[in-house]
Amino acid sequence: MSSAETGSTGTVGPVGPVGPVGPTGGVHPAPARTPSPWWSLGLLRSELVTTFRRWRTLALLGVLAAVPVLVGVAVKIETGDGSSAGGAGGEGPAFIAQITNNGLFLVFTALAATLPFFLPMAIGVIAGDAIAGEANAGTLRYLLVAPAGRARLLLVKYATTAVFCLVATLVVAASALAVGALLFPLGDVTTISGTRIGLAEGLGRALLIALVVAASLLGVAALGLFVSTMTNSGIAAMATTVGLLITVQILDQLPQLDALQPYFFSHYWLSFADLLRDPVHWDDLLRNLGLQVVYAAVFGSAAWARFTSRDVTA
Template sequence: MSQAEAAVRPPALRRLSLFRNETVTLFRRWRTLVLLGVLAAVPVLVGIAVKIETGGGGRGAGAHGGDGPAFVGQVTNNGLFLVFASLAATLPFFLPMAVGVVAGDSIAGEASAGTLRYLLVAPAGRTRLLLAKFTTTLVFCLAATLVVAVSALAVGALLFPLGEVTLISGTTVSLGEGLVRALAIAGVVAASLVGVAALGLFVSTLTGSGIAAMAATVGLLITVQILDQFPQLHAVQPYLFPHYWLSFADLLRDPVYGDQLWRNLALQGLYAAVFGSAAWARFTSRDVTA
């Protein structure tokens, strides 16, 4: 398409084109594919480990409470629980680490490669470019979560029986409703990563080194999760972005407990607003020389 044709395109189409280009570029990178491959391998390893350990023998569906890792004890009775167990296993580290790498590299990686100023020369504008980068990172959050969920569902169906789902509250629902709840849980887990995405985007605007931005984002992620484990810090822990991550287990209750779920979503929205605004303020005022 010529520059003249691009100039007369409606603004909405130009914005969509920028977002599409960023998304296509992200998912064509080998690093992104490797991250998704590692995430897809986690349910395979968990499923095989459970199969070997139990020898295929089942355990009572109500043998454990509602904590995330306890889903492992229910996998042998119903392969759908491998989805919940895998999301609980990847959420503390693997999923946020992958998002942190993508978010941290979003702006700093372009500066490090020397392509950032060329992106800004195009009629995109700093605000629109930053928004496209953040939206693309959110798409990756959803894609990464779905990769884990789909991989777990396939492995669970292959290694274990599928059928009616006994919720952690003791209620039995159909497999169809169980799949709907699994999809809702995947959506909540993806939304739980918004805070990491916003934090990583802000860090990415502070440096011109993609590696430094990725390392700093992952380092902050690990530090915050360590702080969330100290009982002495109970007063500030509800404001730490990982604090309510495992609240997705409440979607496996009947009725659903929505208190911590809403707190989690509100907290992620707060982090997106605060660090997204900070990233915008930094990026629109910095001198771009690379």
């Protein structure tokens, strides 16, 4: 055995990847591989395919698609005798009274009905399972063996959850539009301000509302991802995220906390209705989007700090 292979005591040191021989005769370690952007896109594509092929994900999307169907059928049955939707007092989700005159309002009603609970609950399930589910299944360690890096893997998980936010919102909107067109007439839209806009512009505003609703869920996605880095149990992470969501929703209704409520991530969720004003009122919409950016930054940073310092054993 040559002297280059032994230490001063003649024992054999650890063997690993080697690089070129240095000027002093020592062997330099091979440089670490840096994953290319194309590799990162492949990781994102793989994560998206895995997420959207799960039966749990498909079941969540199926439930979300069923909500507009139930609302539309209920309104159709209720108004079959000529009575107004929502009862004599007009109770019910926002815009429900206008559905019988224009099926496009079923899109706005469905989004208003699903945004407080159904949509964020679905996001909480996906986000809460992002890291904890991998740890529970014993696959997290193998994901980190690949040249991904923890920060890159965390970013891919959040991007996947953000895509689910968009897909889930569009599923609700598309289902509502199809049911609304099937059961009710479509035509010009009367805005909250009392003016009328054409059907094409109404469809454009419906799409914009769906995008705003999807963006409104990014704070919940970051919160769920942070919770997911705190445990190895996917069920515990999902339950904790949903529990926090319900708690914030309850606190947002207490008048004693009115000074704190503008800082809750859910406080401005229904501000998307301002897109149906003429002209559009942007103040609360911008507050909502800014608040989601703050929550995404704060809880995203907390998730990064936790995940990059975590001892992964599973």
